[in-house]
Amino acid sequence: MSSSLITSKDNKIYKLINSLKKPKYRKKNSMFILEGKRLVYEAIERSASIVYIVINEDFDDEFISDNSYEIVKIENNLFKNLQDTVTSQGIIAVCKEKLDEAYDFDEKTVLYLEDIQDPGNLGTIIRSAASFDVKTLILSKNSCDVYNEKVLRASMGAIFLVDVHYEDLNIINTFKEHGYKVYSTSPRGKAISYTDEKAFILMGNEGSGLTDDAFKMSDETITIANTGKLESLNLAVASSIIIYERYLMQ
Secondary structure, X not given: OEOOOEOOOOOHHHHHHHHOOOHHHHHHHOEEEEEOHHHHHHHHHOOOOEEEEEEEOOOOOHHHHOOOOOEEEEOHHHHHHHOXXXXXXOEEEEEEOOOOOOOOOOOOXXXXXXXXXXXXXXXXXXXXXXXXXXXXXXXXXXXXXXXXXXXXXXXXXXXXXXXXXXOOXXXXXXXXXXXXEEEXXXXXXXXXXXXXXXXXXXXXXXXXXXXHHHHXXXXXXXXXXXXXXXXXXXXXXXXXXXXXXXXXXX
């Protein structure tokens, strides 16, 4: 369904979409923005809850016009205010946030990220999680916003395949009660050896790693075998390797 061209920054729909660039308004409206053909098409393919598909004056694609979404067309100069990338493809989707799914305590691997701050790292980890069959990702409550534009771009649409929750460390006790062994990660841990059926894996902040409280709640500390020429790996790289190792051992 098409609407008329929006030419004023005072338009209610335009003001709503523009506000979603800020975390507090994303949270208030339970909506977020996806930018670019690949992410928008991924949202359509994954049956995301799409509120609007927003296009500029120059965008023309039969795939979009053939779907029964509300199409909002915005004048080119106004559209530039909405885009997060320098060279836009002229299309944005406004989506409703995913509702928190109940935890599935039969899942083999759950990943917990404590105080992650870099949106690119988070998006890459979400993409790796989807690739290696990790369906549940838990973030500490002061981690970065999963609906940040950089997170969504780095995830390459994987956000629709992974359930993301925000919890404090006490959630570990709940998973322990359901038979999970809790692994903390450190450059000084033991070599990875997953002998248990269900693993709850803790990864720490990019700069400081896991807190003492996180280590105290874990059953075992593991590390990634390497040459030792570097002190540590990037968080996204380390997380990807660890869940890949887990995937191979299942």
